Amino acid sequence: MDKKVWTHAGKHTLIIAFGLLMLYPVLWLLSSSFKPNSLIFSDTGIWPAQLTLDNYYNGWKGLQGISFGTFFANSAQISVLSVLGNIATCSLAAYAFARLNFRFKKLWFSLMLVTIMLPYHVSLIPQYIIYNELGWINTYLPLILPKWLAHDSFFILLMVQFIRGIPKELDESATIDGCSQGQLYFRIIMPLLVPALITTAIFTFIWTWDDFFSQMIYLSDIKQFTVQLGIRSLFDPSGESDWGALLAMSALSLVPIMTIFLAFQKYFLDGIATTGLK
Amino acid sequence: MQAARRRSLDSHNKTAYLFLLPWLVGFVGLTLGPMLGSLYLSLTKFNLLNPPVWLGLDNYASIFSQDPTFTGSLSLTFTYVLVSVPLRLAFALMVALALNKGIRALGLYRTVYYIPSLLGGSVAIAIVWRNIFDGDGLVNQALAWFGIEGPAWIAHPDYILSTIITLSVWQFGSAMVIFLAGLKQVPADLYEAAQVDGAGKTRQFFRITLPMLTPVIFFNLVMSIINSFQVFTPGFVIGDGRGGPLNATMFYTLYLYMKGFSFFDMGYASALAWLMLLIISFFTVIVFLTSKYWVFYGDGKEGGR
Numbered sequence: 001m002d003k004k005v006w007t008h009a010g011k012h013t014l015i016i017a018f019g020l021l022m023l024y025p026v027l028w029l030l031s032s033s034f035k036p037n038s039l040i041f042s043d044t045g046i047w048p049a050q051l052t053l054d055n056y057y058n059g060w061k062g063l064q065g066i067s068f069g070t071f072f073a074n075s076a077q078i079s080v081l082s083v084l085g086n087i088a089t090c091s092l093a094a095y096a097f098a099r100l101n102f103r104f105k106k107l108w109f110s111l112m113l114v115t116i117m118l119p120y121h122v123s124l125i126p127q128y129i130i131y132n133e134l135g136w137i138n139t140y141l142p143l144i145l146p147k148w149l150a151h152d153s154f155f156i157l158l159m160v161q162f163i164r165g166i167p168k169e170l171d172e173s174a175t176i177d178g179c180s181q182g183q184l185y186f187r188i189i190m191p192l193l194v195p196a197l198i199t200t201a202i203f204t205f206i207w208t209w210d211d212f213f214s215q216m217i218y219l220s221d222i223k224q225f226t227v228q229l230g231i232r233s234l235f236d237p238s239g240e241s242d243w244g245a246l247l248a249m250s251a252l253s254l255v256p257i258m259t260i261f262l263a264f265q266k267y268f269l270d271g272i273a274t275t276g277l278k
Numbered sequence: 279m280q281a282a283r284r285r286s287l288d289s290h291n292k293t294a295y296l297f298l299l300p301w302l303v304g305f306v307g308l309t310l311g312p313m314l315g316s317l318y319l320s321l322t323k324f325n326l327l328n329p330p331v332w333l334g335l336d337n338y339a340s341i342f343s344q345d346p347t348f349t350g351s352l353s354l355t356f357t358y359v360l361v362s363v364p365l366r367l368a369f370a371l372m373v374a375l376a377l378n379k380g381i382r383a384l385g386l387y388r389t390v391y392y393i394p395s396l397l398g399g400s401v402a403i404a405i406v407w408r409n410i411f412d413g414d415g416l417v418n419q420a421l422a423w424f425g426i427e428g429p430a431w432i433a434h435p436d437y438i439l440s441t442i443i444t445l446s447v448w449q450f451g452s453a454m455v456i457f458l459a460g461l462k463q464v465p466a467d468l469y470e471a472a473q474v475d476g477a478g479k480t481r482q483f484f485r486i487t488l489p490m491l492t493p494v495i496f497f498n499l500v501m502s503i504i505n506s507f508q509v510f511t512p513g514f515v516i517g518d519g520r521g522g523p524l525n526a527t528m529f530y531t532l533y534l535y536m537k538g539f540s541f542f543d544m545g546y547a548s549a550l551a552w553l554m555l556l557i558i559s560f561f562t563v564i565v566f567l568t569s570k571y572w573v574f575y576g577d578g579k580e581g582g583r
Binding site for chain 2: 089119127130257261
């Protein structure tokens with residue numbers, strides 16, 4: 001019996017130690033952001049020998065007179081509008097695929113599945129040209145519009161699978177009571193779809209928040225910059241960055257994501273487990 | 279009767295297409311149209327200012343015959359995919375197995391191991407990576423305790439790729455969560471039966487656990503290959519953003535980005551994009567085709583669907 005307890009304890013110790021090692025880069029970021037610039041490289045301990053808020057103060061000032069407050073507001077605006085778009089339009093498409101019969105349904109459905117696997121780059125350049133013609137460069141439209149056109153088909157699939165799990169009897173009895181398809185969608189399906197909608201919302205938020213590539217392509221005016229672009233601009237690859245400020249803003253940029261994760265953990269991990277989201 | 283059914287199908291059709299409308303507009307306007315557009319552009323010379331000039335297959339010809347940067351970026355990206363994907367999946371499987379056996383506080387461990395996947399795609403973490411792998415950064419200081427003198431991970435072209443691979447492997451958490459869910463599906467009586475028959479742990483793993491997990495491994499493999507091919511942020515931030523040092527961070531997507539948006543050679547970049555599509559499709563198809571030899575779907579139909 002004793003031996004079993006010990007192997008258990010050993011196993012847990014191992015798992016915890018490995019977990020700490022995994023988290024070390026994140027903890028290092030957090031602690032370094034509170035260290036004076038001169039100590040960031042020499043003091044590698046997790047607990048800072050000297051605490052300061054200067055990094056946050058300096059970093060928040062941002063670039064060229066635009067503070068990080070603006071960048072955070074911009075990122076939040078893009079992410080929230082994207083979330084709303086994905087929830088609205090992906091659920092519409094999912095409802096059609098899961099519950100309605102229509103001509104060419106199989107064709108559209110398989111095309112939808114294929115788009116999940118298409119690399120973004122193959123449509124990138126013509127998209128850029130179109131947005132350029134429309135005068136939408138340096139606006140948020142190229143980043144938000146695709147979400148309002150159910151472009152992230154992954155979430156359609158997620159919702160289709162979820163809706164298929166909702167008993168059809170509910171629809172049938174509602175139809176007998178005189179519900180139209182539109183009412184069915186709003187009154188029966190949407191309320192039951194909430195867990196899938198939450199999964200969609202949190203992943204859309206995080207992916208949009210972190211989406212560096214398209215933000216970099218479409219936004220060059222510093223007033224429009226997002227948090228990711230702001231951090232990248234604070235960082236000078238050739239060497240002379242204000243590392244303190246950079247790490248402070250980096251740490252801050254992870255706060256919204258961590259908050260959402262900790263608040264919605266259950267949806268997160270279940271969402272990944274059942275659908276294989278990234 | 280028939281007419282009535284026809285009418286109801288028609289009205290169903292109309293409602294359905296109304297629901298589908300945003301997606302259809304997006305599919306045509308953001309996917310299909312632009313895809314055909316880039317196929318056309320790949321056959322031209324185009325710089326956004328002047329109208330496209332027809333080149334035929336010239337872009338493709340120069341990509342294959344006189345573009346060492348293309349060859350370099352392709353082999354770099356292949357190396358990255360071929361090393362990081364198996365390593366990440368193997369790690370994920372190992373940790374999932376360690377956590378599976380009804381361990382206490384599983385929820386907490388799962389959360390801790392998932393956090394890297396959650397944060398890893400951000401610019402912030404790429405900057406952290408650049409810092410801790412720097413010549414006198416954390417990693418080399420840790421190696422120094424063991425008397426190992428670490429190389430200049432960032433500055434030296436031979437080592438920077440391994441830095442980027444560790445960042446990818448570090449994010450094994452999401453695959454692990456999927457494996458954990460897959461492990462839960464394996465019926466316990468299989469193990470009991472195996473035990474009665476005298477099969478050891480190793481044998482049980484190779485004969486029960488691994489085959490039962492192959493559908494999950496298959497799924498993870500396909501998605502990881504597709505996503506890893508498109509890696510951009512880590513190379514861009516950990517490197518110097520222009521592919522350096524010595525093109526050691528010139529990933530395929532970065533090269534495409536530079537051709538299209540730094541040199542405004544958009545025809546050439548479109549050709550690169552279409553080649554990328556073909557390469558990714560090729561690998562996906564291979565995984566799909568071989569799957570019938572190694573993916574086991576329960577319900578007695580081995581390999582079938």
